[in-house]
Every structure is written in structure tokens, then in C-alpha cells.
Amino acid sequence: MNRSASIKDVANHASVAVGTVSNVLNYPDRVSQRTKERVLRAIDELGFVRNDAARQLRAGQSRTIGLIVLDVGNPFFTSVVRAAEDAAALQGSAVLLGDSGHNASRESNYIDLFQEQRVQGLLISPVGDITDRLDLLRERGVPTVLVDRLADESKYSSVSVDDDAGGYLAARHLLDTGRRRLAFVGGPTSIRQVADRLQGAQRAVKEEHDATLEVLDSDGQTVLAGRSVGNMLVERGDLPDGIFCANDLLALGVMQSLTMTHTLRIPEDIALIGYDDIDFAVSAVVPLSSIRQPTEALGRTAIELLAEEVESENPRHRAVVFTPELVVRQSTGPAKGSSAG
Amino acid sequence: MNRSASIKDVANHASVAVGTVSNVLNYPDRVSQRTKERVLRAIDELGFVRNDAARQLRAGQSRTIGLIVLDVGNPFFTSVVRAAEDAAALQGSAVLLGDSGHNASRESNYIDLFQEQRVQGLLISPVGDITDRLDLLRERGVPTVLVDRLADESKYSSVSVDDDAGGYLAARHLLDTGRRRLAFVGGPTSIRQVADRLQGAQRAVKEEHDATLEVLDSDGQTVLAGRSVGNMLVERGDLPDGIFCANDLLALGVMQSLTMTHTLRIPEDIALIGYDDIDFAVSAVVPLSSIRQPTEALGRTAIELLAEEVESENPRHRAVVFTPELVVRQSTGPAKGSSAG
DNA sequence: TCCAAACTTTGAATCGTTTCATTGTTACGA
DNA sequence: TCGTAACAATGAAACGATTCAAAGTTTGGA
Secondary structure, eight states, X not given: OOSOOOHHHHHHHHTSOHHHXXXXXXXXXXXXHHHHHHHHHHHHXXXXXXXXXXXXXXXXXXXXXXXXXXXXXXXXXXXXXXHHHHXXXXXXXEEEEEEOTTOHHHHHHHHHHHHHTTXXXXXXXXXXXXXXXXXXXXXXTOOEEEESSOOOTTTOEEEEEOHHXXXXXXXXXXXXXXXXXXXXXXXXXXXXXXXXXXXXXXXHHHTSTTOEEEEEEOSSSSHHHHHHHHHHHHHHOOOXXXXXXXXXXXXXXXXXXXXXXXXXXTTTTOEEEOSSOOHHHHTSSSOOBEEEOOHHHHHHHHHHHHHHHHHSSSOOOOEEEEXXXXXXXXXXXXXXXXXXX | OOSOOOHHHHHHXXXXXXHHHHHHHHXXXXXXXXXXXHHHHHHHHHTOOOOHHHHHHHHSSOSEEEEEESOTTSXXXXXXXXXXXXXXXXXXXXXXXXXXXXXXXXXXXXXXXXXXXXXXXXXXXXSSOOXXXXXXXXXXXXXXXXXXXXXXXXXXXXXXXXXXXXXXXXXXXXXXXXXXXXXXXXXOTTSHHHHXXXXXXXXXXXXXXXXXXXXXXXXXXXXXXXXXXXXXXXXXXXXXXXEEESSHHHHHHHHHHHHHTSSOOTTTTOEEEOSSOOHHHHTSSSOOBEEEOOHHHXXXXXXXXXXXXXXXXXXXXXXXXXXXXXXXXXGXXXXXXXXXX
């Protein structure tokens, strides 16, 4: 079994022309029942498997779509990837997945690889500002859709989530359940996502004349960073009655430090809400309210937008922005003072 | 820019033969400096990108390796994947990643796809028993290495982790730190990993005449399942002094329920150890001791074993088994009664 | 029985790259 | 000046699938 069987081998074995074998595979209706059976038997006996390289060479285009994400380990992206794969499968394409790991050179390698593979198009959640590189791709006829980033609609399509709206939702929910002294916990506001969520929260707070929002900087976006902020709050006293964390990990850290005091209670004394709705949110000591991002819709829509670009010669680009969703759990239940209904 | 530039276009533009352009790309030493510069300029001006399909067609083999995992979202596999990608990059190959999501038909689709792509070989963490399918692949000349599963060495190479040894390590550590009434918490022992870990723990306990091991069945491998078991223990009383959970999620659940009593302390009253060393282990309320699996070595070795199979005509298969590693954190610190040194 | 239409089958041309035998060029010692 | 070795460049053939115009076969109505 040195070299795998080709369509020619199948043709010889079934005593037909190569074109007929090809027709059996691609246009079975054009072939008579008798011939079809003979060819299929030959395929089976030789263990023939189509050579995609030859197929693609002839076709001039592959049936694959490149997808480059920042971190496959991140549940947000895992979910986007899965939705994209499913949507692509529906239209008969396969997804080649690349994990840049926030690393520009890995990202660049994947772009090169995918370009050599002549992918139909590229979905990318870029590491930094790579508009130059993307412009080049566009010139070369590789349609690109930005994922989790808002794009200039004149040049690219994109799918993203409205973080400002998410921040608003979270803060509005704390206000609606009677909290007035709010705090926002988040890493450096140089991160766009963090800044937007904060901005949305501030917008909600401004709607209430008697509400305040304190901003607490965290050192990163981890459980430990959240715990530090929580410890700091407990030590200094003068506690807020509602805390909005820029992600769930931070919220879980804050939760740990507050509950460790054994005197503060969530949600009675302090309400807590996170962002992302990770798997752990539901199984925290006090199940954590959170903001869920529509990851499935992101992945699916990205594929659909790409399909539009592939099909039309001169497509109108679209920037689709999704609105996140509030998930209420125990951590933002009724406050101490509120009536039990 | 209808169709991207081919090597022929480059040759015309630089006024050389196509073979020369190919040489510039593949054997730069064979080409004179002057010509090389001219060709490179042409490549740049036309934005030429190699067509990998044509390359592959001619070469008869691709430079890609297929990797199919059960769940990319699982940190264990994420880490294996990353290590495999890096190891593959070192030898000039790229990894095509497929996520079967524990679904046999998705798995099968990926095998088909990778076969059509003529991957050099396949790394797979199979959903069920697919020896038939793999035997076929072997006949067709697609070398395969099993990942996270012990293989029949006469037929396949494999990389896996010794779960029995891991279970032994965990229980031995509890015994070494003075615990004697141990409990094992784990899902159905029909899962091979769970059964092996339990078996290893039992082996350790048998080494001590005065130690006992109680087996507590959990309903799944989640935080909530762990919490149920913990609650059950607290209610019934008669607590063990050391608990070994079949994975970290279970351990975190047990930890939640025990610490919620506000009277039991970890590790003073009960020591707790998990398995997998997930990111959350270190940031639990009480940092969790655990058993770490050598995921990087798994991924790297899988690629190396595959390379052996690809290179030699008639390779000897090898089943490489790694031993996991004990990670001691606060949750198995000194017991209440023990001297402080 | 004949003819046209409908249906099948054929096989050469094509895609873009690499390979390699062949041809062309240069350098240098005799 | 000539011959030869070393070096450069050439371009046809090959990889395996698809396409499509052309040739071959069947069907059924007149």
C-alpha cells in the first residue's frame, strides 16, 4: 500500500473512464445505475479516498474557512468556535482553527498558512491592530470578518458584543434591586472591553439621582486579583451595597474574600454580579449573577457574513453588534432591608 | 484582482522560467544573486502566495498533522493541543485541529476530512472503541497515535498518563501527612480513569495497617456533584480526615460544602486533594492540592511518535506512559493534631 | 425501419507547483 | 585561444481531480 489509489486506478479497476468516476462522485444522476454500482464497488475495493489537493487545485478554491482566535481555552472562544464549525458544516465547509494565544507572530503564521491553503475566507479575532495586514488580504481577495471586534464598516464586516450595553444591564439590575452605593471592579481601563463595561455602568448610575459608582482598579482579571480587591474593601470598611465585576473570575475572587469574613452575606449585605457567565458562575458558593454573551450567535453570524462576502462580487460590509443578556442568580437576590414580598 | 498570481505570472513578470522561480523559493542557493533579487521583487509586486494545493499535489503529501480531541474546552486537551502545535511547528508541520465533542459522528467527519487532506498522520483521542476504523487508516498508510489512551503496542503508538500511579500519589500524600480515615469521591467507576485512580488509592491504603478508604459515589464530575457529596457527609457525621476526589471540580464542590458549615476547617479537620490541577485549584478559597498531568509532554511526545512512524517504513510502535505529579497546596497542610514542627 | 431526442460515456485539457534532464553561460588553467 | 568544469537557467512532464465538448448508445414515435 505504497501510494493511495487515484481516480485513475478506480477507473481502470471498474473499466470506465476517469470522467465517469468523477461523475459518480459529483453528479450521480448523470450515471446509469449499473455503472454506478460497478464504480462504487471499485472505490470500496481499492479504498479510494478523494485527494482534496487535486480537487482544490482544479477548483481554484478550497472548501475551508480559517478561524483564528486569541485563546481556545477561553470558554467564550470555545463556544464561538463550536458554533462557527456547526454553521460552516451546514454550508458544506470545514473550519481550520488556529489559536494565536495572544501572540502576534503565531497569528501571522496562521494567516500565512491559511492563505497558502487558499481558504474561502478568514474569521479573526486579532491580537492587536493588524489593519495593514488585513488590507493586504482584502486586496488579494481573501474576505475577512472580524470577530469580537467592531470594524470600520466601509472595509470589513464584523461581529461583536455591545459591552456598553452589558455594563448598563449589570448596573441597572443592581439599581433595580434597590442598591445605591455601587462599585465597579475591573482591570486597567486601557482594555477596551473593561472601559466599555464601565461606561455602560456609569450611564445606568446617572439615571438615578441618589446612586453612586466607585471604580476599583484590579491588578488583572483573575480570581486572585478579585480577592485582593475584596480584602481591601473589608479592611477599609465603608462597603458598597452592590458590586459589578468586569468578569466572573474577579467576581468569584471578591465573593471568596467577602464570604470568608463570615459576617458579610451575599446578597443580603452586598449584591454581586460578574460578566461572561462562565461555567463556574452557577456553581459558586453563592450562584453568581452574570452577563451572558451570545457566543453561538457570534459564531454563526460570522460564518454567514463571510458567506455573503464570498458570494457577492462587491459586498456591502456589515458590522453586527449583539446585545448581551442578564442572567439573574442568587448573588443579586433581595437586599437585607427590602421587603420579602 | 480576480485570481491570485501564479508562479507563471511571477516568471513572466521577472522574465525567467517557472523552474527558476521555484528554485528561488525552495533552493535559493541554486540561483544567482541577481536573478534572486529580480524574482523576489516580482513576487512582492504581484503579491504572490504559494498555492499549497498544487504543492501538495506534486509532493503527494501535505505538511499537516490531524489532531482530534474530545473537547477543546477542557484545559487538559487545550494544553495538549498547544504543546502539539509547538512541537509540530519545530519540524515544519502545521496541526489541523478537530474537536469531536465526545460525538462519534463529528469524529468520523474529521477523520474523513483529514484523510482527504492527506495529512501526514493522525493524533486522536477517540470517542469510543474505533479500532476498526483505525485499522483501516493503518492499511491506507495513515499513521496514527492514540492520545490519552493506552494502545495495543503491536498495532499503534500511544501516549497516556498512569492514573493508577496518580491515585496512589494522592492517597499516599494524605497518608504521609497523618490522615488515616480516607474517602474517595468519584463518578461512576465505569469510567476507566476513575476506576484506575481509585485502584491506585486502594493500593496506597493497603500499605498502612491502620488506614481505611471509603468509596463515595458521585453523580457526575461537577462542582455541584461534589457539593452534594459534601453535604451528605456533613449531615451524616462520622467524617473522614482525608478526602481524595477524582477531579478538581468535585474537590471544589466538596470544599464549598465543608467550609460553608463554618465549623469544619480545611486542612486542619479534613484534608482535601483533587486531580488535574486546573487553573481554579490555585485560586480556591483554600488553595487545592492536586495531581498534575504532564500535558505538555503528552502533546510533544505524541508528535514525536508520529514522526517516527512517518519516517520509518516499518516502525516499532511504542506506548509511552507518563507518571503524573503531586502538587501540594494548603488544602492538605498539617492536620489539627500534628505538631507544628 | 428510421430518425431525433434523450441519455451515457469518453478522454483531453486544465489547475499551479516541483522535479530534473538538458541547454546555456562563465571562469580559468593550459 | 581552446577545453572543461562549475555554475545558472530552462521548460516539459507529472501529480490527481474536474470539466465539457464530442462521441456513442438507447428509446420511442412516425
